[in-house]
Amino acid sequence: MASRGKSKLWQYWGYGVLAVLLLSLGSTAFGPAVYAVLLGLLLLFVLFQAPVYSGAINRRRGSVVEFCRNNSFGLFLGCHLRQHEWQKLGSDWWSLSWREKTQGLWSGGQAKLATLSFAVGTVVSVAGLFK
Template sequence: MASRGKSKLWQYWGYGVLAVLLLSLGSATFGPAVYLVLLGLLLVFVLFTAPVYCGAINRRRGNAVEFCRNNSTGLILGCHLRQHKFQKLGREWWSLGWRQKTEGLWTGGQAKMATLSFVVGSVVSVVGLLK
C-alpha cells in the first residue's frame, strides 16, 4: 500500500531555503526584507523541524553525561518521551557548562548539517543585507 502521510522529502524543506539564500548571493534581486524572511524561515527550520537526534540528558555518572539518541525534530525540541520534550531549555540546560550545552549541536550528521546550514545561511543573509 502507498503511504498516506507526508512525503519524507518535505521534512528537509529548510535546506531548500538555504539553497535559495546561497543562489541569491551573487545577484541583487532580493531586498533586505526577503533576506530577513528567509533567515527567519531557516531559523524556524533548524530550531523546530530539522530531523535530528534528541540529545536530552538521560543520566549523569560523575562528570560523564549520557544523551538520548532517539529521533526528534529541531535542535530545541526533544523526542517522543514526555520528560525530553522541553528538557533542552529547562533546568538541566541552564545548569550545564557551554561545552556540554553545545554537544547536542554536533551529536550526529543530521544535527551537524542543521547547525552548519544555519551558520552558512546567517553569513549569506548578512552579506546580502550589506550589499
C-alpha cells in the same frame, strides 16, 4: 501500499531555503526584507523542525553525562519521551556548562548539517543585507 501523510522529502524544506539564499547571493533580485524573512524561516527550521537526534540528558554518572539518541525535530526539541520534549530548554539546560550545551549541535550528521546550514545561511543573509 501507498504512504500516508506527508512525504519524507517535506521534512527537509529548510535546506531549500538555504539553497535559495545561496543562489541569490550573486544577484540583486532580493531586498533586505526578503533576506531577513528567509533567515527567520531557516532559524525556525533549524531550531524546531530539522530531523536530528534528541540529545536530551538520559542520566548522569558522576562527571559523565549520557545523552538520548532517539530521533527528534530541531535542535531545541527532544524526542517522543515526555521527559525529553522540552528538556533542552528546561532547568537542566541552565545548569550545564557551555561545552555540554553545545554538544548536541555536533551529535550526528543531521545535527551537524542543521548547525552548519544555519551558520552558512546567516553569513549569506548578512552578506545579502549589505550588498
